[in-house]
Amino acid sequence: MRTGSAEVRGYNAGAMLLHWAIALAILFQLAGGFAMMRLDVLPDAGRFAFFQWHKTVGLLVLTLTLARIAWRLLNPPPAHAPMSRVEAGAAHLVHGLFYALMLLVPLSGWFVVSASPTAIPTLLFLSEHLPWPNLPIPAAWRSEGGESVAATLHMVLAYSTLALLVLHVAGALKHSVLDRQASFRRMMPVGHLPRQSTALLAIPLAVGLATLFLGGGLAAGQGEGAEAPALAAREAPAAQPAEAGGWVVDKAASRFTYEASFSGKPMTGDIAGWTAAIRFDPADLAQASARIEIDAASITVGDPFVRSSAPGPDGLDIAAHPSLAVALDRFEKSETGFRAQGTVTIKGQSAPIEVPFTFEPQADGSAHVAGSGVIDRLAFGLGTKNDPAAQWLGREITVRFDLRAAPAPALGT
Ligand code: HEM
Structure with a gap:
């Protein structure tokens, strides 16, 4: 038995536009999702960005689907070529599942x-x-277990879409090639098929719904961003008095910065709040020492992705460990200047550090000191949960300093 009218019509322009935009985006998502989960397919520098593009295009699919549903409510599908009840039923089922x-x-x-x-x-x-908010799910679901259940669901549903796509294309091919009926052509902007008329009210409805969703999400995202913890530059702790025989660092003319690599590109930041107590005489290296204390909350992070997790438990854990410390006690001459050795303490964990530096006495008695030290972030539990294999955030963080200091007045003066 065959159903449907003898007059086959094509879809209108709005339906075609949304159909092909969504179809292209879904193909991109399926191929891209598959590739990004097998990370070595993508170049290092592009991996992180790819996840963000996947989320962006996926949310656009959701937005366009809302518009497509609004469009379809006012523009029901045009009559198709006659087909058996079973075929018509199967086509309806596939289309319904597609929307779901x-x-x-x-x-x-x-x-x-x-x-x-x-x-x-x-x-x-x-x-x-353009920050996008998270779904307002119960806090208890925010866990590795919750994420893994959701990821499995997402994967099963995504690959079900692929299976459905195969059925959908097979059905259209059967009708077009075997039955020689207008099927593909109904969704093609070319050809002589009469088109379904357009209910113009669908335009403001579809555009309005899409705008409401995207605009609402972005507005909520701005609010969330404002609440998100950030490594704000705080007032630097008061400078410690310099030890006798030591140096007084001119904070206004001195800088601590750091550099790491994120997603294949350099990521830099400033360390605004610190104190330094330095004793250094190039002629008496045995007595030299340096103690540097850094206010964890004063560390700025250039990259917005790293910034969001930097203050938290997988980052510097500022709430539990408000400061970082460097203690240098062994000083020696090197080919290019000097080398200091000691320990760095971050999040309560200490590790050895070596700091090559230059010391340039100035005509006015002051000195210019510049150097750097490299730390392995994984040794301090920095980002061990988020990126233990250093796929995005490099393991090495290079801290640089450029200091101007004047000799401290002798005790009693
Ligand atoms: C039509 C829309 C989408 C399609 C077809 C799609 C498809 C896929 C596919 C095929 C994978 C790989 C699954 C695997 O092989 O393990 C994947 C993974 C992923 N997708 Fe999507 N996706 C879509 C939308 C989204 C959206 C809107 C988001 C987030 C806002 C998102 C976030 C993710 C994440 C985070 C993963 C990795 C999951 C994991 O860690 O196992 N996707 N997606």
Whole structure:
């Protein structure tokens, strides 16, 4: 038995536009999602950005699907070529499932991100100005377990879309090639098929719904961003009095900075709050020492992704460890200047550090001291949960200093 009218019509322009935009985006998501989960397929520098593009395009699929549903409500599908009840039923089922998956796949992806304890933000188009909020899920679901359940769901639903896509294309091919009926052509902007008329009210409805969703999400994201903990530059701790025979560092003319690599590019930041107690005489290295204390909250992070997790437990854990310390006690001459050795303490864990530096006495009695030290962030539990294999954030962090100091007045003067 055959159903349907003899007059086959094509879809209108709005339906075609949304159909092909969503289809292209889903293909990109399926191929990209597959590739990014097998990370060595993507170049190092692009991996992190790729995740963000996956989230951006996925949320656009959700937005366009809302618009497509609004469009379809006012523009029901045009009559198709006659087909058996079974075929018509199968086509309806596939289309219905498609709509369900077009909503559920992006929603489950959004759920993965929202349940993830790593708190990596979603920035649409990688823009710091377009933060997207997490789903308001119960706090107890935000765990590795919750994330893993959501990821499995997302994967199963995503690959179900692929299976459905195969059925969908096979059905259209069968009708077009074997039955020689207008099927593909109904969704093609070329050809002589009469088009379904357009209910113009669908334009403001579809655009309005899409704008409401995207605009609402971005507005909520701005609010979330404002609450997110950030490594704000705080007032630097009061300078400690210099030890007798030591040096008084001119803080206004001195700088501590650091550099790491993130997603294949250099990521730099400033260390604004610190105190330094230095004893150094090039002629008496045995007595030399340096104690530097750094206010953890004063460390600025250039990259918005790292910034969001830097103050938390997987980062510097500022609440529990408000300061970092460097103690240098062994000084020796080197080919290029001097070398100091000692320990660095971050999050209560200490590790040895070597600091090559130059010491240039100035005509006015002051000195210019510049150097650097490298730390292995994994030795201090920095980002061990978020990126233990250093796929995005490099293991090495180079801290540089450029100091201007004057000899401290002798005791009693
Ligand atoms: C039509 C929309 C989407 C499609 C077709 C899609 C497809 C995929 C695919 C095929 C994978 C790889 C699964 C695997 O092989 O393990 C994946 C992973 C992922 N997707 Fe999507 N995705 C979509 C939307 C989204 C959205 C909107 C988000 C977040 C806002 C998202 C976040 C993720 C995440 C975080 C993963 C990695 C999951 C894990 O850690 O196992 N996706 N996606």
